[in-house]
Amino acid sequence: EKGGYDYFMLKEIAEQPKAVSDTLLGRIDASGSLSLDEIRIPAHVLREADKIVVVACGTAFHAGLIAKYAIEHWTRIPCEVELASEFRYRDPILDQRTLVVAISQSGETMDTLMALRHAREQGARVLAICNTNGSTIPRESDAVLYTHAGPEVAVASTKAFLTQVVACYLVALYLGQVRGTQWGDEIRAVIRDLAQISGAVERVLETMEPVRELARSLAHKNTVLFLGRHVGHPVALEGALKLKELAYMHAEGFAAGELKHGPIALIEEDLPVVVVVPSPRGRSVLHDKIVSNIQEIRARGARTIVIAEEGDEAVVPYADHLVRIPATPTLLQPMVATVPLQVFACELATARGNEVDQPRNLAKSVTVE
Numbered sequence: 047e048k049g050g051y052d053y054f055m056l057k058e059i060a061e062q063p064k065a066v067s068d069t070l071l072g073r074i075d076a077s078g079s080l081s082l083d084e085i086r087i088p089a090h091v092l093r094e095a096d097k098i099v100v101v102a103c104g105t106a107f108h109a110g111l112i113a114k115y116a117i118e119h120w121t122r123i124p125c126e127v128e129l130a131s132e133f134r135y136r137d138p139i140l141d142q143r144t145l146v147v148a149i150s151q152s153g154e155t156m157d158t159l160m161a162l163r164h165a166r167e168q169g170a171r172v173l174a175i176c177n178t179n180g181s182t183i184p185r186e187s188d189a190v191l192y193t194h195a196g197p198e199v200a201v202a203s204t205k206a207f208l209t210q211v212v213a214c215y216l217v218a219l220y221l222g223q224v225r226g227t228q229w230g231d232e233i234r235a236v237i238r239d240l241a242q243i244s245g246a247v248e249r250v251l252e253t254m255e256p257v258r259e260l261a262r263s264l265a266h267k268n269t270v271l272f273l274g275r276h277v278g279h280p281v282a283l284e285g286a287l288k289l290k291e292l293a294y295m296h297a298e299g300f301a302a303g304e305l306k307h308g309p310i311a312l313i314e315e316d317l318p319v320v321v322v323v324p325s326p327r328g329r330s331v332l333h334d335k336i337v338s339n340i341q342e343i344r345a346r347g348a349r350t351i352v353i354a355e356e357g358d359e360a361v362v363p364y365a366d367h368l369v370r371i372p373a374t375p376t377l378l379q380p381m382v383a384t385v386p387l388q389v390f391a392c393e394l395a396t397a398r399g400n401e402v403d404q405p406r407n408l409a410k411s412v413t414v415e
């Protein structure tokens with residue numbers, strides 16, 4: 047049932063190109079527009095929404111953090127992303143014009159369920175993004191957009207994450223389409239780019255051997271830091287979460303712009319720091335700033351593990367290890383940049399003799415608060 051792989055996690059990492067294309071399947075029509083009638087929220091409700099609140103836990107929360115960039119950019123609707131476990135305890139401001147998006151692979155996470163119940167009690171509409179047909183979260187929501195990742199068995203979420211990002215982007219683009227924002231042409235272009243992402247993930251998977259080798263060489267380390275900016279920041283958080291749960295290592299993700307506000311004090315000789323570098327073509331200011339961050343941490347002894355687009359030569363002099371990912375539009379980069387981090391964590395877990403599919407103290411779905 048593991049399809050020849052040693053672990054479900056490896057199988058699920060390998061299934062990501064298909065999971066991504068299956069999640070897009072049937073949702074883009076011949077003219078290149080989105081057809082998401084399955085959501086069944088009347089268009090006028092989507093047009094009138096004045097706030098979007100995303101609630102989720104763990105990896106699904108990181109997908110939500112990425113989605114915020116896309117949602118606000120394409121819809122111009124303010125979007126908040128909140129840990130489901132914090133949400134209802136702070137008396138959030140919600141009404142009929144709030145669209146709450148609850149993201150959950152299992153559809154059974156108690157924190158997320160309680161958050162959406164609270165939102166509905168306040169009159170908000172809830173759209174679930176879920177991977178498990180007929181589970182509790184979609185059943186209790188006003189609407190659902192299923193991710194088509196297929197069953198995810200390993201406790202560490204991989205293919206579900208990529209499809210959650212895809213599904214959130216579909217929702218963002220659909221909202222943009224329904225509301226007729228100024229980004230019409232861009233939206234059509236992004237839909238075309240999204241269709242290419244599965245192939246890009248495939249290419250990343252073909253080049254992972256050096257990442258595995260690197261992971262094995264770091265098996266004795268205690269700490270790994272992750273840095274990113276813009277959508278690369280949630281990617282850094284996700285890389286750190288994977289390492290915690292699988293390798294039982296101290297791992298932390300930071301926004302690279304925060305380095306000077308504290309974390310740089312952690313840098314010491316030979317400390318591995320993974321840096322997710324934004325495209326030099328998109329927001330090039332951010333790219334240049336991250337390159338100087340890499341320089342700064344390396345000058346202080348960090349061992350830099352740089353994840354950068356093919357053709358990005360500016361990073362070469364400062365990278366102790368360079369992991370290349372295909373060039374993508376800025377907002378789509380998380381889907382290719384996360385993959386090496388999953389492989390890295392999985393290999394480190396194996397090298398440290400940990401149980402990959404069933405990490406200690408964790409359950410696949412957390413059905414208690």
Ligand code: M6R
Nearest residue numbers: 104105106150151152155202203
């Ligand atoms: O089933 P859900 O997506 O609601 O689960 C949320 C988190 O418990 C889950 O993503 C968890 O963080 C994973 N083990 C991360 O790999």
